[in-house]
Amino acid sequence: MDFTIPEETQEIIKGLKQFIEKVVLPLEKENHELLYNERNYYTEDGRHHPKVEELRKIVRMESAKAGYYTMFGAEELGGEQLGPMTALLVQEAINISYPFNKLVDPIVIPSPFTNGLSPILTGLKEELKERYLDGIRSGEKTLCFGLTEPDAGSDVWSIKTNAVKEGNEWVINGSKQWITNAAHADYCMLFAVTNPELKAQRKGGITCFFVETSTEGFSVDSVIPVMGELGGEACIISIDNLRIPDENVIGEVDKGFSIAINGINTGRLGMSGKCIGSAQWALKKAVEYAEIRKTFGKPIKEHQMIQAMLAESAMDIYAARNMALNCAWKIESSKKQPRKEISMVKAFCTEMMGRVYDRAMQIHGGVGISNELGLEQGYRLARIVRIPDGTSEIHRRTIAKSLLSGDLTF
Ligand SMILES: Cc1cc2nc3c(=O)[nH]c(=O)nc-3n(C[C@H](O)[C@H](O)[C@H](O)COP(=O)(O)OP(=O)(O)OC[C@H]3O[C@@H](n4cnc5c(N)ncnc54)[C@H](O)[C@@H]3O)c2cc1C
Known part of the structure; x- marks a missing residue:
């Protein structure tokens, strides 16, 4: 096996870092007080300040021009795939x-x-692709993914939002909760029940609709503030007699759930990559601090309990990184989704990030819990990522189901 990072990937990473250094970081510097002071970042109702949204749009559009924004999108949507x-x-x-x-x-x-370029958009009718994709590809327009409801999170088959066909339109009623970016999105990929009998048997009956969020009947009630923040990105939505043309069905009627899974799995691997990278950042900080901080007349790196924490974090990161790479290799070589492995990677990497941040904070003593180093920010993020994209328990359920149905391969 060859674990060398391909030259092409190394070039992409190098170019991307140059892009961030030249285009993104100067913008951050110019707007530091807006971006890094929560009281400026969010408005009273917990949404992003309009100027924050403006900056995010500039970065999206610059990234699209440079080719990074769309590099993982499907070729048929105009991405690099x-x-x-x-x-x-x-x-x-x-x-x-x-x-x-x-x-x-x-x-x-x-x-x-x-x-x-969400993979879900591959199910759009050609006419809609022509109408909407340019704006999405260029970063001018954004989306949200509307599946979860107040009474349906892990158990997505419990959704109640329903769509009834009237002539050439669907009339949709219900509510959604925890929908990331809904307050700012131009479009929503909205899931609703179209056949209650099929849904009750968990065999289908849920359809995905492409919705312009400015349509009458679609409203964002509020933004849910999350751990330690004055606002957030996850929103509560009301859907009240929303009328959507039949052509806006994504994929086939009653088969929306398989579309949702397609998008979710792609996200799970990307999220794992973020956890692996961020954990390495935290471990580096812990090593650097252990070198300079002295107690009892010597640097804390010389205390064996500190060494053990560093070593445990290294073992965690190495295990997470290699299992994620192996899973990515399985997807690429088999062309099908190894569900058991994706679940193992998502649960392990998100939990691993929490353990690594926890140890890094402990090694820093009191400074570790100050909000100046970024460690407490990472710790909060690590706590959050164990919930979206399937909770740790739901992933264990998927893994156990595969094992018990006879898949004992690794
Ligand atoms: C920050 C954030 C962003 C999100 N963004 C989106 C988004 O953009 N779009 C969207 O549609 N959704 C989004 N979600 C929703 C997310 O997918 C759900 O929160 C998640 O699926 C869990 O659902 P729940 O919160 O209703 O918890 P529940 O499903 O009510 O679970 C409660 C607890 O019970 C456990 N549990 C449930 N079933 C089982 C079982 N069978 N066995 C053992 N334990 C079980 C869970 O693991 C959890 O610990 C987001 C959530 C968060 C926190």
């Missing part, structure tokens, strides 16, 4: 160097649910 291995290595590299830069992630490279 670079594979999961490249995606993983690129996400790792960005998060080692720029783990919490406000305009870097997920702006330069979009999250596949929210922005850019």
